[in-house]
Amino acid sequence: MPASSETKIIHFSDAVSGFVDHGLLQITISNPPVNAISAAIREGLMQAMDMVETYSVVHGLIIRGEGKFFAAGADIREFDLPPSEPTLPQVTARIEALVKPVIAVINGPALGGGCEIILACHYRIALEAAKFGLPEVKLGLVPGAGGTQRLPRLTGLTAALDMIGTGRTISAQQALKNGLIDEVAASENLMLTAQNVAKKLIGSDLSRTLELSVKAENTEQTVAKILSKARGRVAPSEALRLVSLSATLPAQQALAEERATFLHLRESDEARALRYVFFAERDAGKQSADSTVATRKVTTIGIAGTGLMGSGIAVCALTGGYQVIGYEQSEEAALAGYQRITALLDKQFQTGRLSDQALQQQKANLRVSADIADLSAADLVIEAVFDDLTVKSELFVKLDKVLRADAIVATNTSYLNPDDLALQISHPSRVVGMHFFSPAHIMRLLEIVNCAQTAPDVLATIVAVAKKLNKLGIVCGVCEGFIGNRIFSAYRREAEFMLEQGALPHEIDAALEDYGFAMGLFAVYDMAGLEIAWAKRKRQAAKRSPDEPYSPIADRLCEAGRFGQKSGKGWYQYLDGKRQIDPDVTTLIETVRLEKNIQARSFTSEKIITQLLQVMTDEGTQLLQEGIAASPNDIDLVLINGYGFPAHKGGPMFAATQSKTKATGTSA
Structure with a gap:
């Protein structure tokens, strides 16, 4: 319910304001466009709670977000700054401990820190359009303000493991069903419903989330599924560990472990890479397209x-x-x-x-x-x-x-x-x-x-x-293959040359999967089919310089009728649909080595990755020098979103920068 023209508006900070109506302090958090949890919001919430505790005529607190969001995570402007007080854990702890009822009115997405705030409230009412999530793992982090401990106490272990371990969001109806929220209300009744709930809760025993118990559940299948998709990322496994602690440790001890883990991960290579990707996506294309130019109408x-x-x-x-x-x-x-x-x-x-x-x-x-x-x-x-x-x-x-x-x-x-x-x-x-x-x-x-x-x-x-x-x-800009296919072609050629030099397809694929790719390069070839690329190579054969390095291994596979999974054989053989190493492929590769008089050498996983990353980086550098790509960020985003490069490594250009930084001992 909006304030009337005669209502005195109280400004608790630059981002939190409110008014008292019928004995209830109704505050709005405002940090456009998504009400990200900034220092000003945290300070404002603390000031508002000071007022609730100080004045006997104020009997409760109602919190809502301005615009279409309740609050969506941390303020990106504070990502690389050290935590400042009041911290979000201090805010959520105080909300839960308040002796007067605190009602969360969730008018839109409540994500990350925004979700942790509502978890600490004594009652949660949401619009049908609201969304809920703790997506910190997508930034290489874990919830750091009680999310791993409060959520399982409301939803149960399995639902909490799934939400926090994957970072996925859920709808208001899903949140109501699993206990994350208490009620879904229509927009025209939202504030009136909150006022009525607050009045009923005044003087009663409030539901404090951390005082709820967590029942033991069989979560092995959920945990295994999440870990199978983590692909070397640390944050998902740490998130699962912390959520599981809610069933075995006292709340305050588990909260301390959560906070320590959050602060540790915040400085990790994984989090640094994912923050880089976050900012790169936000700024994508800004250097190449003039935002001041009027656009044409397209309907x-x-x-x-x-x-x-x-x-x-x-x-x-x-x-x-x-x-x-x-x-x-x-x-x-x-x-x-x-x-x-x-x-x-x-x-x-x-x-x-x-x-x-x-x-x-x-x-x-x-x-x-x-x-x-x-x-x-x-x-x-x-x-x-x-x-x-x-x-x-x-x-x-x-x-x-x-x-x-x-x-x-x-x-x-x-x-x-x-x-x-x-x-x-x-x-x-x-x-x-x-x-x-x-x-x-x-x-x-x-x-x-x-x-x-x-x-x-x-x-x-x-x-x-x-x-x-x-x-x-x-x-x-314009070049053959543009950014992605040009780098991918160089990466593919290098992998095939490595076969001639001594590596085998399964060794290269294993190294790539250990690094974080969902599938190895040769397994992807087999899944897509080898014949289309073969036809293209045959069309280009007449234009190919005899001095250009060229590996015939892929051509010979196709000449032998090995077109991938669909034919049962490609770089691997497929028995009952399962991928297996094929000795015939090894023999074919060894034959090519012999023809070219190449002495095979051994490849470690580290050497494979280093060599492939170097080729990607070299080609990316060429694209920058030629003006085809506007920035290293754009190259990394193309490789991550189009070619499966693991986001938690930041992309080949970022990874090269990090390696150089570590080698020289300088700060990034």
């Missing part, structure tokens, strides 16, 4: 080609709220494209990522046509046809005849030169690259290719569209 997006890639792009556009017009060359292909797109939408509905209302709206926003003239209504057309220069060039010529002169044309090419395609169309300044990663509706990365003649407002528009598509847009 309708055309998708030329609705195969696997095109249908995924269409789903992204529909999810972003755009009208979508798909195009195929025949009625039969158009119908198949429509069915592919709607099947993806149906799957999102079935998995709970899309409401029935949103599903119906997105289907209403979609049409797929066999008439290219229908694309004339599009403000932006993204071509997603086969990655062949002739095929794409012919399509561009056709598009030029039907599109408005101000319509933006984007190519989804992975390796072709978009400047060559721009020559096929009038007003080449409207041509830009949009390199999606497959599956396009799931993969977050989007390389935005700034072509030689791309107009500044076109580039700015695509950067804005990428945000609406919920993509991490990284702006880059």
Whole structure:
């Protein structure tokens, strides 16, 4: 309930203010845009509690957030600063110990420190739209203000282990079901409900979270599942350990262990790398796109080609709220494209990522046509046809005849030169690259290719569209493979040369997986299939210089009919679907070594990683020198989000900087 014009507003700090109404102090925390828990918020909360304790006419405290958030974690401006008092543990301890009731009114996401605040309150009321989470593990940390001890006392061990160990968020209804909150209320009744609850709690025995007991549960399966996905990260295992302590240690002893672990992890390489990634994502593309340039209006997006890639792009556009017009060359292909797109939408509905209302709206926003003239209504057309220069060039010529002169044309090419395609169309300044990663509706990365003649407002528009598509847009220049595929190609070549030098596929894969990759390079090849890359190498063979180093091992695998998992054999053999080392592959590799007169040498895991990282870093340095990439941050984000580089290592450019820092003994 808002304050009336006659209500005296009390400012407890720059970020906390409130008023007294009917004997209750109602305060609002405000630190736009997400009410991150800053020093000013902590100080303001302490000052507000001073007032509640001091004045007998104030019988309780109601806390809410301003705007659409309750509070979302720590203030990023304080990430690399030492903790300052009052600390968040001091705030949450005092909230819980207050003799007068404290009610949390959760008007939006309560994440990280914001969630820890509500866990310490005596009663929690939320809007249906509220979200809850303790995502600290995603920054290489653990909750540091009681989250690992309070949450399991409300939800039980299994639910707490899952939330804290994975960092995932849950809905208000899930939070109500597992006991994290006490009530869900409608927005128009939220403050009135809180006032009524507070009045009932005045003078009663308050529910103090740390006084609740934790029941023993069989959590082995939950723990094993989380650890299997940790891939070498320390924070998830430490989070699980701390949550488990809630069932075995006295609360205050476990809280002390939590705080010590939090402070230790805060200075770890893992946390430092993940903080770097956090800031890099926040600043992505700012150096390459001029934010002062006005963007073009985009309400309708055309998708030329609705195969696997095109249908995924269409789903992204529909999810972003755009009208979508798909195009195929025949009625039969158009119908198949429509069915592919709607099947993806149906799957999102079935998995709970899309409401029935949103599903119906997105289907209403979609049409797929066999008439290219229908694309004339599009403000932006993204071509997603086969990655062949002739095929794409012919399509561009056709598009030029039907599109408005101000319509933006984007190519989804992975390796072709978009400047060559721009020559096929009038007003080449409207041509830009949009390199999606497959599956396009799931993969977050989007390389935005700034072509030689791309107009500044076109580039700015695509950067804005990428945000609406919920993509991490990284702006880059034109070169073969752009940022990601160019580095990946160098990394792949080096791995294959290492086979000739003495390493084996399973040794390289094991080293990569130990480093933090979800799968090793050769296992990924087998999963994707080897024949497409083979066909590309055969097409390029005529242009390849005889002086260029080249490994024939992958070609010989394909010549032997070893195309990966689908054929039962690739870099590995697959028996009953299980990957196994194949002696025939070892023999093939040894034969190539013999032909090239190479004396095999042994490779340690450390040597494998060092050699592969060096190649990535060298190629990244070249991209920076050529102006293809704007910053090392952008290179790291591409490798992390498009190629599985472990985020907790920060990316190859960051990892190289850290190694150099340690070697010289200087501070980062």
